[in-house]
Amino acid sequence: MSEVFIKKLQSQESGYSGDKPDQRGKYILIPKGALSLFPVLSKEILNDTKIIKSTFLNSRSIGLNLVYHNAKYFPEIKKRGHNEVRIYRNTFLDKDLKLDRNVIFVAVKLDNGEYAFDSILPGDSEYGLFEKLSSECKEKGLLDSSEITETSRIDLLFKIKRDSEVLNSDDIIKSTNKIFTKTEKEYKRARVQQPAMVGDKAAIFSSLIKSQNDFAKYLRLIYDNKCAIRGTSLITDNHAGLDAAHIQADTHGGPLLPSNGLLLSSDLHKCFDQGYLGLSNDNKVVIRSDVPKTSELYKYEGVVIKPIEGYEMCAPFHSYNEFHRMEHKI
Structure with a gap:
């Protein structure tokens, strides 16, 4: 079974306080039912984190922080008893996928352990369909891609893997390095002010x-x-x-x-x-x-x-x- 994670992003995940944007950090909350799609994080390490590599349909590859906020298991920490896993969004992710509240985020895991991401924006012709799939995913945790027959977008995400398989390992390394180098240069040229953390x-x-x-x-x-x-x-x-x-x-x-x-x-x-x-x-x-x-x-x-x-x-x-x-x- 090829599993798919589909989620409609909420205001808090997109940094809103009420209707005011850019008031806090941006992330994607991973519900417990969808955790099996992502790397295992330890309860025994405070705020355990792993880097996950993701690819978009435009072929850009980036690294993202997957973090387990697990203060619940560390009673000596004088904080709220957090027990949740988040993917922390960065400039590249938000820009390429145009992420914001009410945007629908889609993730699949490829056989090589990497991830492919996509987004469906309000106003997109398939938005209603993916909003329905997001509700189903909320109930089930993950969906079986073979049962999603109304759209080809999921198949396109898995096709990223099939296209890469025609490259030998050296070509993949060279291609990846080229993507990261280009991305870094583009970002340095475009570096701009980003939202402050709440309370700063x-x-x-x-x-x-x-x-x-x-x-x-x-x-x-x-x-x-x-x-x-x-x-x-x-x-x-x-x-x-x-x-x-x-x-x-x-x-x-x-x-x-x-x-x-x-x-x-x-x-x-x-x-x-x-x-x-x-x-x-x-x-x-x-x-x-x-x-x-x-x-x-x-x-x-x-x-x-x-x-x-x-x-x-x-x-x-x-x-x-x-x-x-x-x-x-x-």
Whole structure:
């Protein structure tokens, strides 16, 4: 049986608060009945996450975070007892599939373990059919593709797999690398402001910061041209050798806000992006447990990140810190 997941996206999943858009992060909630289509996540690891590779009908391939919010099984965590699995949406997914509330999301799993996604928009000639299928999927968890005979769209998703099978393994690797390289370049050129997390006081800067260059300028200002961790610069009053680092990556919906950034020495920036270190919710440097204890990185463990006086609202916001830790299992 070839299983299909079909879901009509709700307002909360698409970042709405009432009718006001872009008020929170965007995701796709996976109901319990549909979990068997996706990789298994552990109850024993707080916020266990896996990267799933997905392909669209336009042949773009991207990676997405599948996250199990399982605080229910960690009573020592002073949070609501979450017990749900989400796919976190990013700019590429939303742009290519035009995702928003009331859009119908379709997912199938291919034999190679990857996924193929599609969307049906309100006004599409088949929207009524897929709205009905979405209701059936809500009841059953997953649908059998062989029983969906009123449309060919599901078959087209599975055809992505059949087309790729004519390529040898080297061709597939080259094709995939080409897609990711092109995607990365396109995104860097198009990098724009994205919605702030709910509660982020630095959201007031959203209308002022329109580009990566603006983002970097603010970080240089609030950290006084010094590395936020080392507290030093190579040249007095000069940002040479310092990078504007994102906490929650922009490819995962992180905004261009000072509260989602750090001014870091290039070497620490690379370590941060690769997940060797992160920030606790109270902005102390934490080191990932698999980093050897003899490493120099540990000299920065416990360092508190603080912007200069007057810019306290621009300190790293806990939601971005948590996303970064979750992504890298820190």
